[in-house]
Amino acid sequence: MSQVRLDQVTKSFGSVAVIPPLDLVIADKEFVVLVGPSGCGKTTTLRMIAGLEQATSGEIRIGERDVTTLRPGLRNCSMVFQNYALYPHMTVAENIGYGMKVRGTPKADINTAVANAARILNLGAYLNRKPSALSGGQRQRVAIGRAIVRQPDVFLFDEPLSNLDAKLRIEMRTEIKLLHRRLQTTIVYVTHDQVEAMTMADRVVVMNQGRIEQAADPITLYESPKNLFVAAFIGAPSMNFVEGRLEADDGGVVFRAEGGVAIAVPARVAEHVSAGIGQAVVLGIRPEHTMTVDPAFPTIRVEVADIEPLGPHTLAIGKAGASAFTAQIHAASRVRPEDTIEVPIDPEKMHFFLKSTGEALKHR
Numbered sequence: 199m200s201q202v203r204l205d206q207v208t209k210s211f212g213s214v215a216v217i218p219p220l221d222l223v224i225a226d227k228e229f230v231v232l233v234g235p236s237g238c239g240k241t242t243t244l245r246m247i248a249g250l251e252q253a254t255s256g257e258i259r260i261g262e263r264d265v266t267t268l269r270p271g272l273r274n275c276s277m278v279f280q281n282y283a284l285y286p287h288m289t290v291a292e293n294i295g296y297g298m299k300v301r302g303t304p305k306a307d308i309n310t311a312v313a314n315a316a317r318i319l320n321l322g323a324y325l326n327r328k329p330s331a332l333s334g335g336q337r338q339r340v341a342i343g344r345a346i347v348r349q350p351d352v353f354l355f356d357e358p359l360s361n362l363d364a365k366l367r368i369e370m371r372t373e374i375k376l377l378h379r380r381l382q383t384t385i386v387y388v389t390h391d392q393v394e395a396m397t398m399a400d401r402v403v404v405m406n407q408g409r410i411e412q413a414a415d416p417i418t419l420y421e422s423p424k425n426l427f428v429a430a431f432i433g434a435p436s437m438n439f440v441e442g443r444l445e446a447d448d449g450g451v452v453f454r455a456e457g458g459v460a461i462a463v464p465a466r467v468a469e470h471v472s473a474g475i476g477q478a479v480v481l482g483i484r485p486e487h488t489m490t491v492d493p494a495f496p497t498i499r500v501e502v503a504d505i506e507p508l509g510p511h512t513l514a515i516g517k518a519g520a521s522a523f524t525a526q527i528h529a530a531s532r533v534r535p536e537d538t539i540e541v542p543i544d545p546e547k548m549h550f551f552l553k554s555t556g557e558a559l560k561h562r
Protein backbone atom coordinates (compact mmCIF):
# COMPACT_ATOMS: atom_id res chain seq x y z
CA MET A 199 0.00 0.00 0.00
CA SER A 200 1.62 3.23 -1.04
CA GLN A 201 -1.01 5.89 -0.81
CA VAL A 202 0.48 9.36 -0.38
CA ARG A 203 -1.42 11.70 1.88
CA LEU A 204 -0.80 15.38 2.58
CA ASP A 205 -2.85 16.84 5.43
CA GLN A 206 -2.82 20.61 5.88
CA VAL A 207 0.77 20.76 4.67
CA THR A 208 2.32 24.21 4.47
CA LYS A 209 5.71 25.51 3.42
CA SER A 210 7.32 28.84 4.08
CA PHE A 211 10.79 29.94 3.07
CA GLY A 212 11.68 32.46 5.76
CA SER A 213 8.68 34.75 6.00
CA VAL A 214 7.40 33.86 2.53
CA ALA A 215 4.50 31.40 2.57
CA VAL A 216 4.78 29.37 -0.63
CA ILE A 217 2.26 26.61 0.13
CA PRO A 218 -0.84 27.51 2.13
CA PRO A 219 -2.50 24.55 3.86
CA LEU A 220 -2.63 21.84 1.19
CA ASP A 221 -4.68 18.64 1.31
CA LEU A 222 -4.01 15.97 -1.28
CA VAL A 223 -4.53 12.22 -1.33
CA ILE A 224 -2.83 10.17 -4.02
CA ALA A 225 -4.17 6.64 -4.25
CA ASP A 226 -2.03 3.52 -4.29
CA LYS A 227 -0.81 2.85 -7.88
CA GLU A 228 -2.27 6.12 -9.09
CA PHE A 229 -0.43 8.28 -11.67
CA VAL A 230 -0.99 11.85 -10.53
CA VAL A 231 0.40 14.88 -12.33
CA LEU A 232 0.87 18.20 -10.56
CA VAL A 233 0.65 20.92 -13.19
CA GLY A 234 0.70 24.70 -13.01
CA PRO A 235 2.68 27.74 -14.05
CA SER A 236 6.30 28.20 -13.05
CA GLY A 237 6.66 29.13 -9.40
CA CYS A 238 3.30 27.74 -8.26
CA GLY A 239 4.90 25.29 -5.82
CA LYS A 240 5.02 21.98 -7.71
CA THR A 241 8.67 21.21 -7.01
CA THR A 242 8.33 22.30 -3.39
CA THR A 243 5.38 19.93 -2.92
CA LEU A 244 7.27 17.05 -4.54
CA ARG A 245 10.39 17.73 -2.48
CA MET A 246 8.32 17.72 0.72
CA ILE A 247 6.99 14.27 -0.21
CA ALA A 248 10.56 13.11 -0.90
CA GLY A 249 11.80 14.63 2.34
CA LEU A 250 14.29 16.89 0.55
CA GLU A 251 12.34 19.81 1.97
CA GLN A 252 10.84 19.84 5.46
CA ALA A 253 7.15 20.80 5.65
CA THR A 254 6.63 23.89 7.81
CA SER A 255 3.48 22.37 9.28
CA GLY A 256 1.03 19.58 8.54
CA GLU A 257 1.42 15.87 8.08
CA ILE A 258 2.68 13.68 5.23
CA ARG A 259 1.92 9.97 5.14
CA ILE A 260 3.14 7.30 2.73
CA GLY A 261 1.08 4.15 3.11
CA GLU A 262 0.55 3.61 6.79
CA ARG A 263 3.64 5.56 7.79
CA ASP A 264 3.82 9.12 9.04
CA VAL A 265 6.94 10.34 7.20
CA THR A 266 6.61 14.03 8.05
CA THR A 267 9.94 14.22 9.85
CA LEU A 268 11.59 11.14 8.36
CA ARG A 269 14.80 11.71 6.40
CA PRO A 270 14.67 11.15 2.60
CA GLY A 271 16.55 7.84 2.62
CA LEU A 272 13.90 6.24 4.83
CA ARG A 273 10.83 7.30 2.87
CA ASN A 274 11.27 4.78 0.06
CA CYS A 275 10.60 7.32 -2.67
CA SER A 276 12.70 7.58 -5.83
CA MET A 277 13.01 10.95 -7.46
CA VAL A 278 13.88 11.60 -11.12
CA PHE A 279 15.06 15.12 -11.89
CA GLN A 280 14.93 17.26 -14.99
CA ASN A 281 18.72 17.43 -15.30
CA TYR A 282 19.19 13.62 -14.92
CA ALA A 283 21.94 14.13 -12.31
CA LEU A 284 24.06 11.26 -13.67
CA TYR A 285 27.68 10.71 -12.63
CA PRO A 286 29.73 11.50 -15.76
CA HIS A 287 32.69 9.28 -14.86
CA MET A 288 30.54 6.17 -14.31
CA THR A 289 29.14 3.83 -16.93
CA VAL A 290 25.41 3.38 -17.40
CA ALA A 291 25.51 0.17 -15.35
CA GLU A 292 27.45 1.85 -12.53
CA ASN A 293 25.08 4.83 -12.55
CA ILE A 294 22.03 2.60 -12.28
CA GLY A 295 23.54 0.44 -9.56
CA TYR A 296 25.28 3.16 -7.60
CA GLY A 297 22.63 3.60 -4.91
CA MET A 298 22.59 -0.14 -4.23
CA LYS A 299 26.37 -0.25 -4.03
CA VAL A 300 26.40 2.59 -1.50
CA ARG A 301 23.93 0.66 0.63
CA GLY A 302 26.21 -2.39 0.55
CA THR A 303 24.02 -4.62 -1.63
CA PRO A 304 25.90 -7.76 -2.79
CA LYS A 305 27.37 -7.41 -6.27
CA ALA A 306 25.35 -10.28 -7.75
CA ASP A 307 22.10 -8.66 -6.60
CA ILE A 308 23.15 -5.32 -8.08
CA ASN A 309 23.92 -6.99 -11.41
CA THR A 310 20.52 -8.68 -11.48
CA ALA A 311 18.69 -5.44 -10.64
CA VAL A 312 20.67 -3.44 -13.20
CA ALA A 313 20.06 -6.03 -15.91
CA ASN A 314 16.37 -6.04 -15.09
CA ALA A 315 16.09 -2.22 -15.25
CA ALA A 316 18.12 -2.18 -18.47
CA ARG A 317 15.74 -4.69 -20.03
CA ILE A 318 12.66 -2.69 -19.01
CA LEU A 319 14.18 0.54 -20.35
CA ASN A 320 15.89 -0.87 -23.46
CA LEU A 321 19.33 0.11 -22.24
CA GLY A 322 20.96 -3.32 -22.56
CA ALA A 323 23.25 -2.25 -25.41
CA TYR A 324 24.52 0.81 -23.56
CA LEU A 325 25.46 -0.54 -20.14
CA ASN A 326 29.18 0.07 -20.62
CA ARG A 327 28.89 3.55 -22.08
CA LYS A 328 29.46 6.78 -20.21
CA PRO A 329 26.58 9.29 -20.10
CA SER A 330 28.46 11.59 -22.50
CA ALA A 331 28.05 8.94 -25.20
CA LEU A 332 24.26 8.81 -24.84
CA SER A 333 21.43 10.84 -26.34
CA GLY A 334 19.22 12.98 -24.09
CA GLY A 335 16.46 10.39 -24.11
CA GLN A 336 18.88 7.60 -23.21
CA ARG A 337 20.29 9.66 -20.34
CA GLN A 338 16.78 10.23 -19.03
CA ARG A 339 16.17 6.47 -19.22
CA VAL A 340 19.31 5.87 -17.16
CA ALA A 341 18.02 8.30 -14.55
CA ILE A 342 14.73 6.39 -14.50
CA GLY A 343 16.66 3.10 -14.29
CA ARG A 344 18.41 4.34 -11.20
CA ALA A 345 15.00 5.06 -9.66
CA ILE A 346 13.60 1.65 -10.64
CA VAL A 347 16.31 -0.47 -9.02
CA ARG A 348 15.42 0.96 -5.64
CA GLN A 349 11.96 -0.60 -5.95
CA PRO A 350 10.41 2.44 -4.32
CA ASP A 351 6.88 2.70 -2.97
CA VAL A 352 6.50 5.97 -4.85
CA PHE A 353 8.16 7.46 -7.93
CA LEU A 354 8.55 11.22 -7.94
CA PHE A 355 9.27 12.88 -11.29
CA ASP A 356 10.17 16.57 -11.54
CA GLU A 357 9.83 17.79 -15.14
CA PRO A 358 11.84 14.82 -16.41
CA LEU A 359 11.21 15.56 -20.09
CA SER A 360 11.83 19.30 -20.17
CA ASN A 361 15.33 18.99 -21.58
CA LEU A 362 14.29 16.77 -24.48
CA ASP A 363 13.25 17.90 -27.94
CA ALA A 364 9.57 17.82 -28.85
CA LYS A 365 9.55 14.49 -30.69
CA LEU A 366 11.48 12.66 -28.01
CA ARG A 367 9.29 14.16 -25.32
CA ILE A 368 6.24 12.58 -26.92
CA GLU A 369 7.97 9.19 -27.15
CA MET A 370 9.11 9.34 -23.53
CA ARG A 371 5.59 10.25 -22.43
CA THR A 372 4.40 6.92 -23.77
CA GLU A 373 7.39 5.07 -22.29
CA ILE A 374 6.75 6.42 -18.81
CA LYS A 375 3.06 5.52 -19.05
CA LEU A 376 3.94 1.97 -20.12
CA LEU A 377 6.45 1.81 -17.28
CA HIS A 378 3.75 2.78 -14.82
CA ARG A 379 1.47 0.07 -16.16
CA ARG A 380 4.24 -2.50 -15.86
CA LEU A 381 5.52 -1.51 -12.42
CA GLN A 382 2.14 -0.69 -10.86
CA THR A 383 3.73 1.87 -8.58
CA THR A 384 2.32 5.17 -7.35
CA ILE A 385 3.70 8.07 -9.42
CA VAL A 386 3.65 11.78 -8.61
CA TYR A 387 4.80 13.64 -11.69
CA VAL A 388 5.40 17.38 -11.95
CA THR A 389 5.24 19.41 -15.16
CA HIS A 390 4.33 22.91 -16.30
CA ASP A 391 3.10 21.45 -19.60
CA GLN A 392 -0.64 20.91 -19.60
CA VAL A 393 -0.50 18.60 -22.63
CA GLU A 394 1.97 16.35 -20.81
CA ALA A 395 -0.33 16.40 -17.77
CA MET A 396 -3.45 15.59 -19.78
CA THR A 397 -1.86 12.79 -21.80
CA MET A 398 -0.11 11.01 -18.94
CA ALA A 399 -2.18 11.34 -15.78
CA ASP A 400 -4.90 9.25 -14.24
CA ARG A 401 -5.63 12.43 -12.36
CA VAL A 402 -4.37 15.96 -12.89
CA VAL A 403 -3.89 18.38 -10.00
CA VAL A 404 -3.93 21.97 -11.27
CA MET A 405 -1.96 24.24 -8.95
CA ASN A 406 -1.81 28.02 -8.76
CA GLN A 407 0.11 30.00 -6.13
CA GLY A 408 0.50 26.93 -3.93
CA ARG A 409 -3.22 26.14 -3.97
CA ILE A 410 -5.06 23.34 -5.74
CA GLU A 411 -7.50 24.90 -8.20
CA GLN A 412 -8.97 21.56 -9.30
CA ALA A 413 -8.02 17.89 -9.16
CA ALA A 414 -9.75 15.58 -11.61
CA ASP A 415 -9.26 13.19 -14.48
CA PRO A 416 -8.18 14.88 -17.74
CA ILE A 417 -11.58 14.80 -19.46
CA THR A 418 -13.40 16.26 -16.47
CA LEU A 419 -10.87 19.11 -16.35
CA TYR A 420 -11.37 19.76 -20.02
CA GLU A 421 -15.15 19.54 -20.02
CA SER A 422 -15.93 21.02 -16.62
CA PRO A 423 -13.26 23.44 -15.45
CA LYS A 424 -14.24 24.75 -12.03
CA ASN A 425 -12.99 28.26 -12.61
CA LEU A 426 -11.40 30.66 -15.08
CA PHE A 427 -7.88 29.67 -14.09
CA VAL A 428 -8.37 26.00 -14.94
CA ALA A 429 -10.40 26.87 -18.04
CA ALA A 430 -7.58 29.04 -19.37
CA PHE A 431 -4.78 26.67 -18.35
CA ILE A 432 -6.14 23.42 -19.77
CA GLY A 433 -6.53 23.09 -23.54
CA ALA A 434 -4.56 24.38 -26.51
CA PRO A 435 -5.20 26.75 -28.07
CA SER A 436 -6.63 28.29 -24.95
CA MET A 437 -10.36 28.78 -24.35
CA ASN A 438 -11.79 32.09 -25.60
CA PHE A 439 -13.30 34.44 -23.05
CA VAL A 440 -15.91 37.07 -23.84
CA GLU A 441 -17.19 39.39 -21.12
CA GLY A 442 -20.84 40.26 -20.89
CA ARG A 443 -23.98 39.80 -18.80
CA LEU A 444 -26.58 37.12 -18.39
CA GLU A 445 -30.12 38.44 -18.64
CA ALA A 446 -33.54 36.90 -18.26
CA ASP A 447 -35.35 37.27 -21.54
CA ASP A 448 -38.83 36.12 -22.43
CA GLY A 449 -38.73 33.06 -20.18
CA GLY A 450 -35.22 32.18 -21.32
CA VAL A 451 -31.68 33.37 -20.65
CA VAL A 452 -29.59 35.52 -22.95
CA PHE A 453 -25.88 36.31 -22.84
CA ARG A 454 -25.21 39.86 -23.96
CA ALA A 455 -21.63 40.79 -24.74
CA GLU A 456 -20.26 44.29 -24.97
CA GLY A 457 -20.63 45.45 -28.53
CA GLY A 458 -24.09 44.00 -28.96
CA VAL A 459 -23.59 40.27 -29.45
CA ALA A 460 -26.57 38.43 -27.96
CA ILE A 461 -26.56 34.67 -27.61
CA ALA A 462 -29.61 32.73 -26.48
CA VAL A 463 -28.57 30.22 -23.84
CA PRO A 464 -30.16 26.83 -24.53
CA ALA A 465 -32.61 25.66 -21.89
CA ARG A 466 -30.42 22.73 -20.85
CA VAL A 467 -27.54 25.09 -20.10
CA ALA A 468 -29.72 27.91 -18.74
CA GLU A 469 -30.94 25.90 -15.76
CA HIS A 470 -27.36 25.72 -14.45
CA VAL A 471 -26.53 29.40 -14.89
CA SER A 472 -29.54 31.03 -13.25
CA ALA A 473 -27.32 32.18 -10.35
CA GLY A 474 -25.57 34.47 -12.82
CA ILE A 475 -28.64 36.25 -14.18
CA GLY A 476 -28.25 40.00 -13.84
CA GLN A 477 -24.54 39.67 -13.20
CA ALA A 478 -21.33 40.29 -15.07
CA VAL A 479 -20.12 36.97 -16.44
CA VAL A 480 -17.45 35.62 -18.73
CA LEU A 481 -18.47 33.34 -21.58
CA GLY A 482 -15.88 30.66 -22.31
CA ILE A 483 -15.81 28.81 -25.61
CA ARG A 484 -13.01 26.59 -26.86
CA PRO A 485 -11.68 27.22 -30.38
CA GLU A 486 -12.48 23.62 -31.35
CA HIS A 487 -16.15 24.21 -30.58
CA THR A 488 -16.57 26.91 -33.20
CA MET A 489 -16.50 24.75 -36.30
CA THR A 490 -19.73 22.77 -36.35
CA VAL A 491 -22.15 24.66 -38.55
CA ASP A 492 -25.73 24.20 -37.51
CA PRO A 493 -28.25 26.77 -38.76
CA ALA A 494 -29.66 26.94 -35.25
CA PHE A 495 -26.33 27.93 -33.68
CA PRO A 496 -25.75 31.51 -32.62
CA THR A 497 -22.75 33.22 -34.16
CA ILE A 498 -20.18 35.67 -32.94
CA ARG A 499 -18.49 38.17 -35.23
CA VAL A 500 -14.73 37.86 -35.39
CA GLU A 501 -12.36 40.28 -37.08
CA VAL A 502 -9.55 38.08 -38.29
CA ALA A 503 -6.01 39.34 -37.82
CA ASP A 504 -4.06 36.20 -38.68
CA ILE A 505 -4.48 32.72 -40.10
CA GLU A 506 -2.58 29.66 -38.84
CA PRO A 507 -2.92 26.62 -41.09
CA LEU A 508 -2.18 23.53 -39.00
CA GLY A 509 -3.01 20.87 -41.58
CA PRO A 510 -6.14 19.12 -40.31
CA HIS A 511 -7.73 22.49 -39.61
CA THR A 512 -6.83 26.18 -39.53
CA LEU A 513 -6.94 28.74 -36.75
CA ALA A 514 -8.39 32.18 -37.39
CA ILE A 515 -6.99 34.51 -34.76
CA GLY A 516 -8.53 37.89 -34.11
CA LYS A 517 -11.03 39.78 -31.98
CA ALA A 518 -14.68 39.43 -31.06
CA GLY A 519 -15.56 42.94 -29.94
CA ALA A 520 -12.89 43.83 -27.39
CA SER A 521 -11.96 40.21 -26.61
CA ALA A 522 -9.21 38.20 -28.24
CA PHE A 523 -10.81 35.27 -30.06
CA THR A 524 -9.42 32.22 -31.84
CA ALA A 525 -11.72 30.14 -34.00
CA GLN A 526 -11.01 26.80 -35.55
CA ILE A 527 -12.04 26.83 -39.20
CA HIS A 528 -11.89 24.30 -42.01
CA ALA A 529 -8.52 23.81 -43.66
CA ALA A 530 -10.12 24.45 -47.06
CA SER A 531 -11.55 27.78 -45.87
CA ARG A 532 -10.59 30.84 -47.90
CA VAL A 533 -10.71 33.20 -44.93
CA ARG A 534 -7.87 35.74 -45.05
CA PRO A 535 -6.43 38.20 -42.55
CA GLU A 536 -8.60 41.34 -42.22
CA ASP A 537 -11.77 39.41 -43.12
CA THR A 538 -14.73 39.58 -40.75
CA ILE A 539 -16.37 36.21 -40.20
CA GLU A 540 -19.45 34.97 -38.37
CA VAL A 541 -18.25 32.15 -36.16
CA PRO A 542 -20.83 29.57 -35.10
CA ILE A 543 -20.84 28.71 -31.40
CA ASP A 544 -22.03 25.35 -30.19
CA PRO A 545 -24.31 26.45 -27.34
CA GLU A 546 -23.99 23.12 -25.57
CA LYS A 547 -20.25 23.77 -25.22
CA MET A 548 -20.54 27.21 -23.68
CA HIS A 549 -19.03 27.78 -20.24
CA PHE A 550 -20.04 30.63 -17.98
CA PHE A 551 -18.00 32.07 -15.13
CA LEU A 552 -18.94 34.74 -12.62
CA LYS A 553 -16.72 37.70 -13.35
CA SER A 554 -16.50 38.64 -9.68
CA THR A 555 -15.15 35.29 -8.44
CA GLY A 556 -14.02 33.46 -11.57
CA GLU A 557 -16.05 30.44 -10.46
CA ALA A 558 -17.86 28.39 -13.09
CA LEU A 559 -21.62 28.77 -13.08
CA LYS A 560 -22.14 25.58 -14.93
CA HIS A 561 -20.03 22.85 -13.45
CA ARG A 562 -21.27 19.62 -14.93
Ligand SMILES: Nc1ncnc2c1ncn2[C@@H]1O[C@H](COP(=O)(O)OP(=O)(O)O)[C@@H](O)[C@H]1O
Pocket residue numbers: 211216234235236237238239240241242243
Ligand atom coordinates in the same frame (compact mmCIF):
# COMPACT_ATOMS: atom_id res chain seq x y z
N1 LIG B 1 14.83 27.30 -1.32
C1 LIG B 1 13.98 28.30 -1.56
N2 LIG B 1 14.10 29.48 -0.91
C2 LIG B 1 13.22 30.49 -1.13
N3 LIG B 1 12.19 30.42 -1.98
C3 LIG B 1 12.03 29.29 -2.64
C4 LIG B 1 12.90 28.16 -2.49
N4 LIG B 1 12.47 27.16 -3.30
C5 LIG B 1 11.39 27.65 -3.94
N5 LIG B 1 11.11 28.91 -3.56
C6 LIG B 1 9.97 29.73 -4.02
O1 LIG B 1 8.80 28.98 -3.84
C7 LIG B 1 7.90 29.17 -4.92
C8 LIG B 1 7.54 27.84 -5.53
O2 LIG B 1 8.69 27.32 -6.16
P1 LIG B 1 8.69 25.89 -6.85
O3 LIG B 1 8.10 24.90 -5.94
O4 LIG B 1 10.07 25.66 -7.35
O5 LIG B 1 7.68 26.14 -8.07
P2 LIG B 1 7.47 25.29 -9.41
O6 LIG B 1 8.19 24.00 -9.25
O7 LIG B 1 5.98 25.14 -9.48
O8 LIG B 1 7.99 26.13 -10.52
C9 LIG B 1 8.57 30.13 -5.86
O9 LIG B 1 8.10 31.41 -5.61
C10 LIG B 1 10.03 30.01 -5.49
O10 LIG B 1 10.71 31.19 -5.78
Ligand SMILES: [Mg+2]
Pocket residue numbers: 240241242
Ligand atom coordinates in the same frame (compact mmCIF):
# COMPACT_ATOMS: atom_id res chain seq x y z
MG1 LIG C 1 9.70 23.19 -10.46
